[in-house]
Amino acid sequence: MELPFAESFKIKMVEPIRKSSRPEREQWIREAGYNLFGLKSERVFIDLLTDSGTGAMSDRQWSEMMLGDESYAGASSYFKMKEAILELLGFEHFLPTHQGRAAENVLFSVLIKEGDIIPGNSHFDTTKGHIEFRKAIAVDCTIDEAFDTTLSHPFKGNIDLEKLENILKSKGDKIPFIIVTVTCNSSGGQPVSIENMKMVRQLADKYGKIIVFDSARFAENAYFIKLREKGYQDKTIREIVREMFACADAMTMSAKKDAIVNMGGFIAMRSKELHAKASVFNIMFEGYITYGGMSGRDMNALAQGLYDGTEFNYLETRIRQVEYLGKRLMDYGIPVQQPTGGHAVFVDAKRFLPHLPKEEFQAQTLAVELYLEAGVRGVEIGTLLADRDPVSRENRYPVLELMRLAIPRRVYTNNHMDVVAVALKNIYDRRETIRKGFKIVTEAPIMRHFTVTLDRT
Numbered sequence: 001m002e003l004p005f006a007e008s009f010k011i012k013m014v015e016p017i018r019k020s021s022r023p024e025r026e027q028w029i030r031e032a033g034y035n036l037f038g039l040k041s042e043r044v045f046i047d048l049l050t051d052s053g054t055g056a057m058s059d060r061q062w063s064e065m066m067l068g069d070e071s072y073a074g075a076s077s078y079f080k081m082k083e084a085i086l087e088l089l090g091f092e093h094f095l096p097t098h099q100g101r102a103a104e105n106v107l108f109s110v111l112i113k114e115g116d117i118i119p120g121n122s123h124f125d126t127t128k129g130h131i132e133f134r135k136a137i138a139v140d141c142t143i144d145e146a147f148d149t150t151l152s153h154p155f156k157g158n159i160d161l162e163k164l165e166n167i168l169k170s171k172g173d174k175i176p177f178i179i180v181t182v183t184c185n186s187s188g189g190q191p192v193s194i195e196n197m198k199m200v201r202q203l204a205d206k207y208g209k210i211i212v213f214d215s216a217r218f219a220e221n222a223y224f225i226k227l228r229e230k231g232y233q234d235k236t237i238r239e240i241v242r243e244m245f246a247c248a249d250a251m252t253m254s255a256k257k258d259a260i261v262n263m264g265g266f267i268a269m270r271s272k273e274l275h276a277k278a279s280v281f282n283i284m285f286e287g288y289i290t291y292g293g294m295s296g297r298d299m300n301a302l303a304q305g306l307y308d309g310t311e312f313n314y315l316e317t318r319i320r321q322v323e324y325l326g327k328r329l330m331d332y333g334i335p336v337q338q339p340t341g342g343h344a345v346f347v348d349a350k351r352f353l354p355h356l357p358k359e360e361f362q363a364q365t366l367a368v369e370l371y372l373e374a375g376v377r378g379v380e381i382g383t384l385l386a387d388r389d390p391v392s393r394e395n396r397y398p399v400l401e402l403m404r405l406a407i408p409r410r411v412y413t414n415n416h417m418d419v420v421a422v423a424l425k426n427i428y429d430r431r432e433t434i435r436k437g438f439k440i441v442t443e444a445p446i447m448r449h450f451t452v453t454l455d456r457t
């Protein structure tokens, strides 16, 4: 008999989590303005709000914490990070930042000016926020297949080359760079194929543009390439990662994902000139160029995390757990983005609650229901996240209205996944009875989903 699959780690330290009753949760979520970000974490049983900064570090990473060099300038921790980035990702220059959006802030301060257009594959919300804050426009060139959750496609993160070339042709003078998000979070943690990256590179060269990879989940992307792309089965994750980044001129990194640290990020680039220009903004916004908002111990853990995160065994355990939850939900007939992504399962709220008007925030309604049912915290990736149009101030209704269940790295067991699956099944069985959604009470002018408060309609 073939042995079943099991995790490639054992557990050395544990953290208790608390269960609660439905009446308690009803009160807590009402007090939070029906915004899951507003909950105290101790009031959550299984926290799938994000996979960002929520992972468990390895013993090797914790050992590195003790070796951190806290010198203001020229710390050995900086050089450890530099070596890992050069060896694993192939970039000669880099700047540490405190997280991914800080990397965007610094790099975009150099590259973007008012009126620019930045094409890419479903830009993440902070990426889009930093583009729109500079009065520039993010144009989504993701393939159409990504917007049909019932369709199985191995690389739903891919860029539609025709859409990209059209915009390069018609608006080329306004485009400072192309952004490729690996994996593509907003479309469901979906990977981009190497073939697509290479084609984007060709187009970028044809039109004289640079490419920036938004790399938060680059290793998960590489895992999918190994499994799904012809000719890559026998390559190591690290070989694939090198081949991916060979298509980019620069990268921004939220190290809170695939470098498995609780805080940290960086920008890496080939151009010494770009590094020099970005250094000015790094010093202004983040810190001196050899620490950029990070402590030495955190840089050490990050460097080690890049090695941990690019090991096949780790990635297999990680992605098979996400797949496990996805499969359990599909077995119950619950509509999810197919195939399941790298870091999360995305439940299609439009198909889950089709009778609820989109103006009442279907995905948010589902996320609140799930919290009430079992103390599980997911997050809305839908109309609240999509914000209002910067010019018309009208709500932007995205094609996909999703509830994301993001799975922290090396944190929960499959028993936790079973609780999530059954909780959602219970809601699915009584979905017809969910007749009321939410209306907005207060909201911020940009990135409103973090702080919006709601009430029942």
Ligand code: F0G
Pocket (backbone or CB within 6 Å): 049, 050, 051, 052, 099, 100, 101, 102, 124, 126, 127, 181, 183, 185, 214, 215, 216, 253, 254, 255, 256, 265
């Ligand atoms: N790019 C992508 C693709 C992301 O998913 C994130 C963060 C960022 C950039 C920004 O990085 O948080 O370190 O500033 N995503 C988190 C999430 C917040 O929950 O998906 P950050």
